[in-house]
Amino acid sequence: MSLRAIFMAKHKRSAARALEWLVERGVEVRAVVCPADPGDALDAQRVDLVAERYGLALSDDRSLYERIAAGDPELQDVDLVLSFLFWRRIERPLIELPRLYCLNFHPAPLPELRGLGGYNVAILEGYREYGVSCHHVAETIDTGDIVRVVRFPIDPDTETALSLDLRSQEELLALFRSVIDEVIAGHELPRIPQGEGRYVDRAAFEQLRVVRPGDDIERKIRAFWYPPYPGAVIELEGRRFTLVDEGRLRELAAIYRRAGWVP
Structure with a gap:
């Protein structure tokens, strides 16, 4: 069966x-x-x-x-x-x-x-x-x-x-x-208790994305680089803007070229 x-x-x-x-x-x-x-x-x-x-x-x-x-x-x-x-x-x-x-x-x-x-x-x-x-x-x-x-x-x-x-x-x-x-195959699966762990909810995640004084900005950009979703952000005049560095721009440029999006 x-x-x-x-x-x-x-x-x-x-x-x-x-x-x-x-x-x-x-x-x-x-x-x-x-x-x-x-x-x-x-x-x-x-x-x-x-x-x-x-x-x-x-x-x-x-x-x-x-x-x-x-x-x-x-x-x-x-x-x-x-x-x-x-x-x-x-x-x-x-x-x-x-x-x-x-x-x-x-x-x-x-x-x-x-x-x-x-x-x-x-x-x-x-x-x-x-x-x-x-x-x-x-x-x-x-x-x-x-x-x-x-x-x-x-x-x-x-x-x-x-x-x-x-x-x-x-x-x-x-x-x-x-x-x-x-x-x-009929094998019994293990049950290993987890113990203490770390949980990140939506609110904590959104706070992690914000660039703050002292952050490694290049690392933060990579940590949240996942187009088309908002990445690492800065807050200006009540609005959030995603940061992009040269490395990410080169990635996007290569994708554009492969898609034929060139002048």
Whole structure:
């Protein structure tokens, strides 16, 4: 009998590939939860398009909770709830729904970097090692027992938030495949308590972006460089402006040239 799963994710290339791999691996996906509005996501990033290609049911998380409460038979024999970069807190009874595991795949090392801003903090604080994590979901975000953390070396003096995300997504997808293969093989997953950790919420993240006296400005620009999102900012006359240095301008110029945007 194949495993039955609920897959929850945001539109990202690694998430789309994770869902595709899950189906090809023989897992029966009973519901896919992803943003209804893909925004400016490319087709290769769109989880909903993968779901449509395989004939999988799309849902939003509120509807999912309502279906669980109503005793929907499609959701009564689920083995796995899988969160891959899902952007909202997972609550009961969804945490307790699966027969085996409710797992989250988090794009930062735990317990050091919970919540937002993993890439940014790692560059700002000069981490020489980064990582991605799989953990059991608890009611408090990113605090559940750890299944596995994969760590890899980085150079905080050259990385940008964007480049570190690109590297991390490949590592996270590999971790996803490895962990799910363990489950498919019938192996019991570890439960390693996290202990004390650090959590960055949205308010703290926004404060980190502001350039203040004494900051290493070049490092701060790299730590928040992730177009088209606002980067490191300065505040002038009640408004915020993203800072750009020559290195980032050269990157953009190279992209423009490859796209044929030249006079």
